[in-house]
Amino acid sequence: MGPNEFDPQRSLQVLHMTVFSQSFSPCGKFLAAGNNYGEIGVFSLSAALGPEATEDSKMPIVTFKAHDGPVYSLLSTDSQLLSAGNGEVRAWNWAELVKKVSVGLGALGEVDNSLLMAGGDNKIHVMDLESGDFKMVLEGHSDYIHCLALRDSAGECLSGSEDGAVRIWDFRTGREVHSIEVFKYQECSRPQYGKYISCLTTDSDWMLCGGGPSLSLWHLRSVTPTTVYPVPGCQREACFHQDLVLSVGDGPFVSHCHLSGDVKARIPCTPPSLYSMRLNYSSQEHRVLSVAGSSQN
Amino acid sequence: MGSVTDDEVIRKRLLIDGDGAGDDRRINVLLKSFIKWCNSGSQEDGYTQYQRMLGTLGQCEFSMGKTLLVYDMNLKEMENYEEIYTEIGQNLTAAHEKIAECKKEILQAKRIRKNRQEYDALAKVIQQHPDRHDTLKQLESLDKELQHLSQIKENVEDKLELRKKQFHVLLSTIQELQQTLENDEKFSDADEHQGNQMETENGH
Helix, strand or coil: CCCCCCCHHHHHHHHCCEEEEEEECCCCCEEEEEECCCEEEEEEHHHHHCCCCCCHHHCCCEEEECCCCCCCEEEECCCEEEEEECCEEEEEECCCCEEEEEECCCEEEEECCEEEEECCCCEEEEEECCCCCEEEEEECCCCCEEEEEEEHHHCEEEEEECCCEEEEEECCCCCEEEEEEHHHCCCCCCCCCCCCEEEEEEECCEEEEEECCCCEEEECCCCEEEEECCCCCCEEEEEEECCEEEEEEEECEEEEEECCCCEEEEEECCCCEEEEEEECCCCCCCCCEEEEEECCC | CHHHHHHHHHHHHHHHHCCCCCHHHHHHHHHHHHHHHHHCCCHHHHHHHHHHHHHHHHHHHHHHHHHHHHHHHHHHHHHHHHHHHHHHHHHHHHHHHHHHHHHHHHHHHHHHHHHHHHHHHHHHHHHHCCCHHHHHHHHHHHHHHHHHHHHHHHHHHHHHHHHHHHHHHHHHHHHHHHHHHHHHHHHHHHHHHHHHHHHHHHHC
């Protein structure tokens, strides 16, 4: 079937497509998005955002099938794109080569040349990117891990899981430093949504976490929740940007909140529910915020 | 027929308009009238024609003066516009620089705001805890009470010890007295018995 002919199979696929993860390239000119069919599409930002952009230039320049299951997480290193799907992590050179790396899971993080992988087996595996062997395993969660965040200043990483706890791990000792059970704090907990933590991000001294419990800002030194944000629904991804907190989740909007707790703006978007949000810091001329989620139907 | 009327039209046009328009025509007419005047003979006509020619000449000079002034004015306007153009260009670059500076300032201000909000958030949490001075004072007063109470306890214990010892002394003295009394009785009994025995022995 030619590209211009009507392909009912493909249209049905597009109707039910959900984008779970995104990643900007190290040069900042491309965006890779992974969907629930295991495909990764690479978009060119300069073509799509330029003044002479047409409908065609907003289509992906390359689409390829990366995994058999959904691509839950994408991460860019200096020269490679790592994608994680059901059961494996693959590395692709941004110059389009394919190289299978190893076995894994749902969330990826990178810290000075080692790769952190966490997911279905309740553990975090730390792998050295150069040699490919596993340096250590961080155990302690009792249910699968949804998200990872890195705290470079202290050489620690944080992980949020289905069991409702956020654990802070130290890289040097390989042990857990703290365990915060967010749902036990009255001001954050929302028992009607559950206790899982689906979004986690840190800004050295502060941490944002949300999911079942409401999105809340925590001070890590004293491990106390300082602000709870009145954002409805479960948040899937949040990040710090200048003096704001941005978060996406249930509901077709991106919430911009001040650190003090008031919601400054709610920007509406097309997807009825958003799964992924990324800011392009690596490029000067294409400094964009890209959000992706389920398709409209 | 068409070409003849065309010729007529052309002829008429040339007759009416042959000298050109405005100033050009004035100069041509002047030239023609000068030649006519040179060729004419009579004085009077010549004089009026001469006056007329002077008039036309004056008019020509006047219009020439006007065009020169207009030319100067145009040059000056050009210069003026050039100046304004460069000024605007400079203002543009200055504005660009200001914008860049303002952007930096905004980033700085945002950072400051973020820090302030972080402080506020922490302050809110700290406020919920009781004041440090109060707790210290409470601790001090509790300490004093504790000391006072332990002092009292010591005193009471000492008294108890003393009383115990005194009672012990009393009891032991009583016992000794009892013992001595018993002994005395025994001895006095023994003495009596011996005395009785000696009497019965003596009686035999």
